[in-house]
Amino acid sequence: MHVIEVLGPGCANCQRLEANTRSAVEMAGADAQIVKVTDYAKISSYGIMSTPGLVIDGKVVSYGRVPAVGDIAQMLSQIDHTEAEAG
């Protein structure tokens, strides 16, 4: 299972990112848990300075922009792909 973190204090863009992520998980049929991270200290600990940020399994995959649903779904399926090849 993947852990997807949406980093952002709760501005409009953060909410759009969360919605897009939910649709993307559905679209890709991924097994994932979505966590919202609103604490500034925690957000900063990922090294990003522009919100919203998207973290999949501890890895920052996007920051300072709201990727489209298709883009997020592709990121997810790519990770599944790499894992399948490695395993």
Place this chain on the structure above:
Amino acid sequence: MTALALHRHRPPFALVLVLALSTWLTAWLINAPLADWLAFDVLGLQRGSQIGDAIAFFLLDVPKVLLLLLGIVTAVTFIRSYFPPERVRGLLAGRGVLAGTVAAAGLGVVTPFCSCSAVPLFIGFVEAGVPLGVTFAFLISSPMVNEIAIVLLWGLFGPQIALLYMGAGLAVAIVGGLILGRMRVERWVEPWVLEVRAGGGTMTFDVHLSVEQRLRDAWTYTLELVRKILPYVIVGIAVGALIHGFVPTDLIASIGARSNLLALPIVVLIAIPLYANAAATIPIVEVLLGKGLPLGTTLAFMMAIVAISLPEFMILRRVIQPRLIGLYAAVVIVGILIVGFLFNAIGL
């Protein structure tokens, strides 16, 4: 299989780009004759009459401002996507105070900024070892020398005033940053900010964006921005049009006269609550300048609108104490007033 299904069919990117550019250019070129024809031939208004001038001004300015926003904000946003603050802070951390402050003010122009990112931005700078004065220079210049203001100033007033505005904005940011840096303001930063450590330097960033993706992002951002500010812009242009048509020049010139020293602080005071509406105010400012409001007062008004943001001050309260917020605000306000008085005194 899934990866293939996720790719929706899109027309070739180059074709979309060429079509968009030629549409924009055509619209830009036919705007003035079209507005003229609509006002005086279709509506049959009298050339030189008050109502005729006001409506012609409105019909000319609405598409003009709209085209400027769509075209240039997209271009600027695209360019700025190559200068995220995450990259910029590395450039600022290792420098001396003066070089760092100047660089921060300059980078503030090209770096995207939104007030909801102010806190992570502040923490990120502090955590990378960027001095506070340098950080404040960035915080002042980033919203003040902002793309909407520059674009509209350039399009409506010409390059001279846009560049003057930019130069004055940078000067306020640099001097403000230097002053705040000298005051040992670290005392007034919330202690937890100084303790944040970003992943012990083992951050795994895996972000690659193609040119096409960046352009699409820029376009999406611009559309959203324009949708949000368009109603204000239209109201602003309508008010501008009414002043253009009906308010006598002598009235504004006498209220804003250089000899009237109170006019400037009052204008700055009026600007503070107008924060979100820079785009709406510029068309009004355009008319006021045309009707004889001195340039210094005009520039100060513009600067105060974009640089003094109450929401941003409230958000920054999370990381710095009220005394420092007050100091920061005071430095910006005094800086703006000095710019205004200086330009009025030179009598440009």
